Amino acid sequence: MRLDKAVSQVTDLSRSDVKKAARAERITVNDLVVTDAAAQIADSDLVCLDGEPLQEPGPRYIMLHKPLGYVSATKDSEHPTVLDLLDEPNKHKLHIAGRLDIDTTGLVLLTDDGQWSHRITSPRHHCDKTYYAHLAERIGDDAAEKFARGIWLDNEKKRTKPAKLEILYANEVRLTIGEGRYHQVKRMFAALGNRVLELHRERIGDILLDEELEPGDYRFLTAEEIASVH
Template sequence: MRLDKFICESTSLTRSLAKKALHRGEVCCNGEVVKDSSFKVTPDMHITLDGETLSLIGLRYLMMHKPEGIICSTQDEEYQCVLSLLDIEKPELLHIAGRLDVDTTGLVLITDDGQWSHQITSPKKACGKRYRVTVADPLSPELVAQFAQGVQLNGEDGLTRPAKLEIQSSHEALLTIMEGKYHQVKRMFGAVGNKVVGLHREAVGPLELDADLQPGEWRYLTDAEVEAVRQGRS
């Protein structure tokens, strides 16, 4: 990796500021000043900037308990983005693997590993997402078979993929879907004449929302959790 790129990826400096630091002689490799921005950095080298040791951030994997009123996009001026809740280096390099609506709470996965998040978001991977759904009208037992067969959404060709509906009470159910169409859960219940009044995502693939996380809190995934997604476990 070029030295100027190494500096950018391990600090908050832009490429131009990194080059200026190099020209000022503030960067050392194994104790020797290096001013060449194209200098090749290898893993065994010790790089410092103004006396402070630099190291690459590396790939990161997080889960967050998303609260209501927070969005999963940076393109909205009205609502706060989930990434703004992270006290972390370079949050702008992270992306959300499977977004939730502003009024939906629960498990959000955040990473800077595109291949890993592809395991979650690609329709071909059929990664299940489980939601706890509260509806306005009583749930009919017949919905279990109807959701298992697939539901015709307004404006869509064909049925949704088979979904698992587990009725918990007259107005609450667990729903596991294997895809992520726009507002899918709300539209599925709307297609059968009901209205979602509360929606909370409990699990994505093999990952369950950590019960110790309060709304707005987050933690890094364990190596085992990261690998479970990578292997497509459920």
């Protein structure tokens, strides 16, 4: 592989930046300075930038507290994205395991491990998600029973899967669902004649949003949190 390609894959440097770094004698291969960014290197070669060894990063698993106004996308021409909140190399290689609407806050998981992400998002895997919702109207006393039976949504051929509704206050609830239809939580409450004013995701599977993370902050998952997705 060419040196400029290899270095750009594991850093935030473009190939043009790598060429400049090589000319400035900042790159070594097996402890020898290499100034030609087009030089071919082997997988076994030790490449260093400014004396620091470069290597392909292992799978990354990140918990982010998504604030309002950010879209769950890698690129967007009109709004900032959740990737804009990350200060990580090669963040464009990360993808989002479970998206949130621009006006929804809370737990977002990002990873470059495709199989791990699939176990969260695939309908064939049972991965519950828990939300706090602040509603426009008082919730009915029979709402929990209706959610447990499944809700008929507009333009859907099947009821939603049984969901668990916990009434916290007159118009504040905690809802746990096991699927991810389009705008599902908002549509479920709309089907009961109510409207969601505020929506916040607290949990995905067994992974809880860290209470110490302020909106916009993130941290890497622990080994136990990673292993909980199976």
